[in-house]
Amino acid sequence: QQQVKQSPQSLIVQKGGISIINCAYENTAFDYFPWYQQFPGKGPALLIAIRPDVSEKKEGRFTISFNKSAKQFSLHIMDSQPGDSATYFCAASKGGGADGLTFGKGTHLIIQP
């Protein structure tokens, strides 16, 4: 049973455009929703995270939108740059994250110059 579904698998966006990656979850006990960014040969690194008591969180060009009733959340990358080309994973956890994260399958993002 896949508890966090992520789409699309791959995405190509022109430089300066908006990249949008979507995730849906099933477990209503999840209370922490981070996004991780991974470059080739590196481990994932936290990009931005949100808790269900807010509907949106913005950090620079990166925004998470959260819809609790629909059990969906999405990552928006504004003014996408070639340096944003990476694999992005959404994730979810319950109980403060100490039990580990449940990840989506990842989105391979390519920003074309």
Added chain:
Amino acid sequence: DVKVTQSSRYLVKRTGEKVFLECVQDMDHENMFWYRQDPGLGLRLIYFSYDVKMKEKGDIPEGYSVSREKKERFSLILESASTNQTSMYLCASSFSWGSQETQYFGPGTRLLVL
């Protein structure tokens, strides 16, 4: 700056061998985790630990065991390696049980089982 190190970047083993993957973190984190990453499957949690000598099964613990004798070190053990355990293994650590803290990942160990 948090640092999570893994003992090997690449490892080649034979079927049936016992394999040890080591992970060390230098930030006094209570929580440590082992994930495996496979193309198209994302990261899946194998085991985690929230204290020395404590361990909990994740989503895919079969064929693996772990050891945490010291707070900074978390080992993943493949008792008898099989070809379906060929994968990228990622260790992570985080601070404070019960709070939503960032998980910091190591660079990964790419294991090939022949």
